[in-house]
Amino acid sequence: MTDPLLKLSHLNKSFGALKATDDVSLTLMPGEIHALIGPNGAGKSTLIKQIAGGLRSDSGTVEFAGRDVTALGTVPRARAGLGRTFQISSLAMEYTVLQNTVLGALGHDGGVMRFFRPVMKDRRLVDRGMAALERVGLTDQAAKRTADLSHGQRRLLEVAVALTLEPKVFLMDEPMAGLGASGSKRLTGFLDALRVQAPILLVEHDMDAVFALADRISVLVYGRVIATGTADEIKRDPTVREAYLGAEDAA
Amino acid sequence: MSMILLIEQVLNGLQFGVMLFLMAAGLTLIFGVMGLINLAHGSLYMVGAFAAAAVAGWTGSFALALVAALAAAAAAGALIELLVIRRLYDRDHLDQVLATFALILIFSEGTRWLFGSFPLFLDVPAALAGPIMLPGGILYPLYRLVIIGVGLLVAAGVFWLIAKTRIGIQIRAGEADREMIAALGIDISRLYTMVFALGAALAGLAGALVGAIQSVQVGMGEPVLILAFVVIVIGGIGSIKGALVGSILVGLTDTLGGVLLPPLFGTFMQASSATSVGSAVASMSIYILMVGVLLFKPSGLFGGK
Amino acid sequence: MTRETLLNIVLFAILPATALVAFALDEPFIITLATKAAILALAGVGLNIALGLGGLVSLGHAAFFGLGGYAMGILASHAQSYTPLMETPFLIEGTKSMLVIWGVAIVTSALAALAIGALSLRTTGVYFIMITLAFGQMLYYFAISWPAYGGEDGLSIYVRNEFPGLNTLDPIQFFAIAFGILAIVLFGAGRLAKARFGLALSAARQNAERVETVGLTPFRLRLVAFVISGAVTGLAGALFADLNRFVSPTMFSWHTSGEIMVFVILGGVGRLFGPVAGAALYILLEHTLGGLSEFWHVYLGLLLLLVVLFARGGLIGTIAGREVAHD
Numbered sequence: 001m002t003d004p005l006l007k008l009s010h011l012n013k014s015f016g017a018l019k020a021t022d023d024v025s026l027t028l029m030p031g032e033i034h035a036l037i038g039p040n041g042a043g044k045s046t047l048i049k050q051i052a053g054g055l056r057s058d059s060g061t062v063e064f065a066g067r068d069v070t071a072l073g074t075v076p077r078a079r080a081g082l083g084r085t086f087q088i089s090s091l092a093m094e095y096t097v098l099q100n101t102v103l104g105a106l107g108h109d110g111g112v113m114r115f116f117r118p119v120m121k122d123r124r125l126v127d128r129g130m131a132a133l134e135r136v137g138l139t140d141q142a143a144k145r146t147a148d149l150s151h152g153q154r155r156l157l158e159v160a161v162a163l164t165l166e167p168k169v170f171l172m173d174e175p176m177a178g179l180g181a182s183g184s185k186r187l188t189g190f191l192d193a194l195r196v197q198a199p200i201l202l203v204e205h206d207m208d209a210v211f212a213l214a215d216r217i218s219v220l221v222y223g224r225v226i227a228t229g230t231a232d233e234i235k236r237d238p239t240v241r242e243a244y245l246g247a248e249d250a251a
Numbered sequence: 252m253s254m255i256l257l258i259e260q261v262l263n264g265l266q267f268g269v270m271l272f273l274m275a276a277g278l279t280l281i282f283g284v285m286g287l288i289n290l291a292h293g294s295l296y297m298v299g300a301f302a303a304a305a306v307a308g309w310t311g312s313f314a315l316a317l318v319a320a321l322a323a324a325a326a327a328g329a330l331i332e333l334l335v336i337r338r339l340y341d342r343d344h345l346d347q348v349l350a351t352f353a354l355i356l357i358f359s360e361g362t363r364w365l366f367g368s369f370p371l372f373l374d375v376p377a378a379l380a381g382p383i384m385l386p387g388g389i390l391y392p393l394y395r396l397v398i399i400g401v402g403l404l405v406a407a408g409v410f411w412l413i414a415k416t417r418i419g420i421q422i423r424a425g426e427a428d429r430e431m432i433a434a435l436g437i438d439i440s441r442l443y444t445m446v447f448a449l450g451a452a453l454a455g456l457a458g459a460l461v462g463a464i465q466s467v468q469v470g471m472g473e474p475v476l477i478l479a480f481v482v483i484v485i486g487g488i489g490s491i492k493g494a495l496v497g498s499i500l501v502g503l504t505d506t507l508g509g510v511l512l513p514p515l516f517g518t519f520m521q522a523s524s525a526t527s528v529g530s531a532v533a534s535m536s537i538y539i540l541m542v543g544v545l546l547f548k549p550s551g552l553f554g555g556k
Numbered sequence: 557m558t559r560e561t562l563l564n565i566v567l568f569a570i571l572p573a574t575a576l577v578a579f580a581l582d583e584p585f586i587i588t589l590a591t592k593a594a595i596l597a598l599a600g601v602g603l604n605i606a607l608g609l610g611g612l613v614s615l616g617h618a619a620f621f622g623l624g625g626y627a628m629g630i631l632a633s634h635a636q637s638y639t640p641l642m643e644t645p646f647l648i649e650g651t652k653s654m655l656v657i658w659g660v661a662i663v664t665s666a667l668a669a670l671a672i673g674a675l676s677l678r679t680t681g682v683y684f685i686m687i688t689l690a691f692g693q694m695l696y697y698f699a700i701s702w703p704a705y706g707g708e709d710g711l712s713i714y715v716r717n718e719f720p721g722l723n724t725l726d727p728i729q730f731f732a733i734a735f736g737i738l739a740i741v742l743f744g745a746g747r748l749a750k751a752r753f754g755l756a757l758s759a760a761r762q763n764a765e766r767v768e769t770v771g772l773t774p775f776r777l778r779l780v781a782f783v784i785s786g787a788v789t790g791l792a793g794a795l796f797a798d799l800n801r802f803v804s805p806t807m808f809s810w811h812t813s814g815e816i817m818v819f820v821i822l823g824g825v826g827r828l829f830g831p832v833a834g835a836a837l838y839i840l841l842e843h844t845l846g847g848l849s850e851f852w853h854v855y856l857g858l859l860l861l862l863v864v865l866f867a868r869g870g871l872i873g874t875i876a877g878r879e880v881a882h883d
Contacts, residue, residue, distance in 0.1 A: 052769070054765075073768075074765075074768040074769065075768050075771055075772065075773050076771075078768065078769055078770060078771035079771040084769050086765075086769075090763055090765050090766050090769070091763060091766060092758070092759040092762040092763050092766055093762055093763070094758075094762050095758075095759065095762070099755065100766075102755065103755060103756065103759050103766070103767070103770055104770045106752055106755060106756060106770070106772075107756075107767075107770025107771040107772050108770070108771070110771075111752065112752050112753060112756045112772055112777070113752075113753060113780065114751055114752040114753060115744075115747065115748045115751050115752075115753050115754075116747050116748070116751055117747075117751055117752075118747070118750040118751060119750065119751055119752045119754070119755045120750065120755075122752070161766075161770065164770075165770060165771070282682060288682045288685060288686075335861065335865070338865055344613055344681060344682055344685060345607070345613045345821075345825070346864050346868070348613060348615060348685060348817070349817065349818070349821050349860060349864045350860075350861055350864045350865065352814045352817075352818070352860070353856075353857040353858070353860035353861040353864065354857065354861070355814075355857070356853045356854065356856055356857030356860070357853075357854050357857035357858065357861070359853070360851040360852075360853040360854040360857070361851075361854055363851060364851050364854070473810070477689060477690065477693050477810065480686040480689060480690060481686075481690050483686065484683060484686050484687055484690065488682060488683065527701075527702065527703050527704070530701045531698055531701045531702045533701075534694075534697035534698055534700070534701040535694050535697065535698055538690055538691065538693070538694035541687070541690055542675055545675060545678065545679070545687070546675070549678045549679050549683075550679070550683070551683075
């Protein structure tokens with residue numbers, strides 16, 4: 001059996017009396033899409049921050065490619081190969097679309113303390129940025145100002161920036177949100193192929209996409225993982241039915 | 252150094268501290284409630300001092316002068332809030348800095364226009380002039396002691412206002428959540444004007460009280476403003492308690508540093524260079540204090556955010 | 557060619573054109589004004605690297621301007637009195653060489669910016685503004701209370717410092733030096749803005765979280781920007797002191813910080829030529845309004861207020877329109 005690329009062990013996080021993350025353990029295996037679902041307020045956002053490094057856990061460990069990264073912040077985790085996309089688009093809005101992916105390429109390349117050569121004439125970085133845009137279908141928008149993109153296009157740009165990082169693991173927070181039916185279908189096809197490049201921990205509300213894509217699904221309720229399994233196992237799981245549909249319907 | 256001198260200096264430091272508090276309290280309230288950095292707060296201090304000096308000149312009454320200082324500063328505060336400041340709440344800090352810097356230029360030159368470049372004098376009222384004998388045989392100017400008392404009284408009043416009154420509840424609610432208090436039907440722009448005018452009145456009062464010990468002149472508010480910023484950085488932005496603790500710390504450090512450091516340096520340096528090095532270091536002492544606090548608590552002693 | 561490029565060329569040409577016309581008409585005072593504008597623009601270009609590109613609202617750049625000024629004042633005063641700066645542990649003598657003075661000014665202000673930046677950049681927003689202001693003020697009071705170099709009265713230097721091959725006391729030649737430096741620094745700042753560093757720094761201003769997520773540290777980017785910014789402003793301070801042949805604690809005062817910021821804003825924040833436009837406009841106002849009324853700061857204040865409230869792009873923004881993202 002291969003080792004997991006991402007392994008969370010007994011993560012906890014409380015805000016005062018509220019337990020936002022309650023003893024969460026899960027793994028992400030090479031080549032898989034592991035979906036994380038749960039009702040609103042289940043603690044998905046908190047967990048993502050704990051994985052990405054923006055929020056320190058009260059206890060538990062995060063291992064990344066066999067290395068304990070619990071004590072590290074956002075930047076070293078990104079450098080270690082974690083490619084994150086945000087639920088609410090987090091882009092450099094004054095920049096062009098291409099500049100955003102070039103920024104990603106620059107982050108991957110390092111060597112940021114260079115002060116003289118125009119970065120947008122750096123073939124290597126620009127090619128990498130363009131390649132990422134092409135993969136998500138934003139080539140035509142490359143010269144557009146990011147603030148002028150539609151909501152759905154920004155979601156795609158988020159994914160494109162993550163691609164330029166050539167991460168070992170993708171951590172995607174609701175990439176389908178606001179895409180519309182055809183857009184989300186297209187992205188579903190894209191993510192399906194992407195898992196070969198690197199596994200994806202996918203937080204998503206679009207259940208069609210989740211059931212179509214996920215090798216495994218974990219259900220988070222009140223900060224706890226109440227079930228982990230394949231799509232069919234999750235659909236049949238009584239505790240999941242109860243959490244989502246309420247006790248009456250489950251009965 | 253004699254004990255008497257030391258106690259005297261501690262009292263001077265306290266007096267300086269409570270005056271700083273009057274400035275810092277307004278600044279920190281305005282920042283906490285409206286999210287605004289107001290460089291022109293020092294101008295309101297100046298307005299208070301000039302109003303007091305002018306009224307004292309006409310009427311000879313110190314009490315009327317104080318009333319005039321409060322009224323003039325509050326009016327000036329309300330006026331600039333209505334005309335300029337309220338357009339800045341949604342702007343970034345850079346715009347706030349620049350617009351309030353512009354207000355300083357206008358206030359300072361406008362005052363120079365009205366009153367000329369020569370300093371005015373505001374006399375300590377006769378009843379409070381002269382020294383008083385403190386327990387232990389210390390002679391201390393009565394007026395300064397009164398300032399300490401007034402400052403502490405106002406501080407208590409501000410704490411009471413924030414903690415116990417309706418407007419205080421609104422202020423605290425406004426700090427926590429603007430939309431919420433608007434949803435509760437509170438007229439938020441009126442609340443903002445009131446908070447701003449209140450802060451302005453406190454600054455004007457400080458200007459008038461200090462104006463009687465120092466000269467009343469254009470630009471007098473700026474050094475105090477910057478010290479008030481240091482106070483806020485030390486105490487934590489938005490915290491009245493922090494403003495009080497910070498003010499006293501800064502007041503004491505500044506006063507005692509100037510007295511204690513030169514002789515301290517004298518213990519291991521030549522007397523002549525000890526005086527210059529000591530006074531140079533003393534002039535930086537409050538900033539060193541600020542750096543020290545920052546290193547350990549980047550958001551100030553009582554800063555939550 | 558975009559409207560802004562055209563405007564930049566005009567702005568770039570204004571100062572030397574003014575100086576040359578004044579030279580032809582034998583109006584040395586006008587040349588000196590153009591020189592002053594060039595030097596203040598240089599200070600603004602320095603601040604603009606931190607403020608425009610990095611979004612760092614520093615209200616303490618007078619610290620670097622003053623350090624540059626005192627680097628000149630201290631070195632030149634020792635040279636004019638033939639006393640060494642320091643004898644133990646090794647001998648340091650004063651100098652009248654501009655090149656050496658500039659080097660010292662740049663290094664001193666860069667080191668100060670490193671220290672001040674390392675402390676201030678731990679904070680953001682209003683704290684950053686207040687702390688940079690406080691550090692500037694700290695040096696101001698230090699300069700006042702340190703008696704060795706004139707204290708409150710400042711230091712006069714009787715003869716302008718030397719530059720190889722030029723007569724620096726001739727106004728047009730000194731203008732050439734100041735403008736030459738401005739041109740070089742503008743070129744460098746323009747390249748920096750478009751280079752890898754500029755892309756990342758400006759991204760950190762727009763969205764720090766994004767920059768972290770691609771594996772870059774905003775703090776490091778900002779600190780380096782602050783150091784470069786301080787060094788340029790320090791160099792401007794040394795030139796300013798040489799222009800006046802005088803340094804005083806006023807160079808450290810927070811009004812100086814505010815004025816440097818005003819140059820940047822009047823011209824247009826984040827625009828390469830913004831400080832040039834702003835400084836030229838400032839000098840122009842000072843000498844037209846200043847001639848009309850001794851209280852011209854009231855008008856300056858009103859103008860600044862109007863620009864902040866209603867014309868946020870400054871002079872260049874108003875004329876050239878919204879900035880187009882460069883590619």
